Amino acid sequence: MTRHRVAVTGLGLIGPFGADPGASFDRLMAGESAIRPYIPEPSILKTPVPAVVCDQFGAEAALGRTTAGMTDRYAQFGIAAALNAWQDAGLPTGSPPQERVRGSVCWGTGLGGTRAVELAYFDVLQKGRTRTSPLLIVMGMHNAAAAHIAMRLGLGGAATTTSVACASSAIALGEALRLIRHGEAEIVVAGGSEAPLTAGMLLAWDAMRVLARGDGDAARSACRPFSADRAGLVLGEGGAALVLEPYERAEQRGARIYAELAGYGASCDHHHLAQPLATGQMRALRAALDDAGLATEELDYVNSHGTGTVEGDPVEIDALRQVFGARAEAVAVSSTKSMLGHMLGATGAVEALITVLALARQQVPPTAHLRHVDPACEGVRHVAGIGQDLALRAALSSSFAFGGSNAVLAFRRHVSTH
Amino acid sequence: MSLSRLTQDMQTLELLRQYLQKKASIDPARVTPEARLEDIGVDSLILIDLMFELEESLNVRVPDMDSRPTTVAELIDLFDALSVPQAKIA
Helix, strand or coil: CCCCCEEEEEEEEEECCECCHHHHHHHHHCCCCCCEEECCCCCCCCCCEEEECCCCCCHHHHHCHHHHHCCCHHHHHHHHHHHHHHHHCCCCCCCCCCCECCEEEEEECCCCCHHHHHHHHHHHHCCCCCCCCCCHHHHHCCCHHHHHHHHHHCECCCEEEECCHHHHHHHHHHHHHHHHHCCCCCEEEEEEEECCCCHHHHHHHHHCCCECCCCHHHHHHCCCCCECCCCCECEECEEEEEEEEEHHHHHHCCCCCCEEEEEEEEEECCCCCCCCCHHHHHHHHHHHHHHHCCCHHHEEEEECCCCCCCCHHHHHHHHHHHHHHHHHHHCEEECCHHHHCECHHHHHHHHHHHHHHHHHHCEECCECCCCCECHHHCCCEECECCCEECCCCEEEEEEECCCCEEEEEEEEECCCCC | CCHHHHHHHHHHHHHHHHHHHHHHCCCHHHCCCCCECHHHCCCHHHHHHHHHHHHHHHCCCCCCCCCCCCEHHHHHHHHHCCCCCCCCCC
16 A cells, blocks of 8 residues: 655644744744733632733634634634645635545644633623523534634545644644545644633643742743753643645645654553653654654654653653663753643644754754753753754654653654755 | 514614624625525524524523524514514614
8 A cells, every 4th residue: 555655735823923933933943932921811810820822813813703703712723723834835725615525634622612611601600691602512612623624625534633631733643644644635734722721721720730830020931841940831822733745746736845744653651640651652752753764863853742840851851761772862852832831732733833843944942941951851962042953854743641642743854856 | 564663673683783793794784684694694503693692682582493584584573573672782
């Protein structure tokens, strides 16, 4: 059976630095943090928490009034990111769109339309309303983003949504790779989106005692993955989409190829809901390398999961040390969550996009605010403070979820044959 | 048709126009009594949301029905049969 190579031909982003992936990447290279103090509405929280907010995003301007009025913020991020990626890939847009029965959507979200549902609860339980909008069902469902993306782009193949906490969109991208590789789809819009900055969600994460603190200027550097003084994670909102196509099809139509999505590995720790395990992560790392046909010697960069928690960071570095052995010291590692926060179900897609741009530009964005590496996190080449120009042949993007689910994506640099 | 019924019709039509412009960017000039709902862009989801908003604005409840209205006039008739004159305009 023909095994198609998978080209990344379009990138779409809704993030705190705006919707331009290249310009956002530049800000990351400079080590600029998007984290700031935040109080959600309705304001149940008494003090601000550090968070990453997509202030510049306007749903009506991006999607039109009708779609904006019947979608949760998570879906709005997703649809907008997907439309941007489609346009970036140089694909035709129109209304109604051209039907593509072999076009698919693979989307990831951890929480789906939780914001719409939570606000409805608030109206009923706090304000005494006795009814909710009839649109709440279609706003709250986890597959709303995928459905709207398929409708907007005329994609008539499978439209799936994976919800695997913080690995959701990495797994969506992995499943998309398989659809293209095995000839089941000729184009896939894959990615993820999340809008978790609701009062209820922030209270719940705060109750788990994993949120970093810091007000005013201190908020900017609140997330310090791998640092000896790290103090927890920072939640963020956003979304990213990648357009994937078989290499030969992309080359035939003269598309710009950013990178190759070369491999995908997934595993489960089968151990604990919230205590990661190196052996489980190693299985996913090795599976991704094997799937891509990559030797450890060819791998130059890992965009890590690196949330900034005491529990997670050393386990992740331990897994990398064991998989890469003596080469680990030469593998560049960074966590862009130090600047973008943790976008939960969207984080895999956003970091995949960053990894693709790292390969395309031969630049590695840093782990910001990393001045003193925790001894338990040593043994790899930490890129700290500001980004570096590095020759990169292949890179990994890791996502490790509550529930013990691990997903690793492997990307190869695109070398033009023309 | 009585004057009060005519006034009520106009109020409901105005509510409809306001809602459809605000929620779905539908030009108020297209929202005429004879217009078919699907022709002006009111699909099943927008219709059910519209009926919900009208129920809230007019403080009435539409009973379960066998068939849904297909024209603006049918929709207005449905609500005017349930509501009292002088309902507030949102």
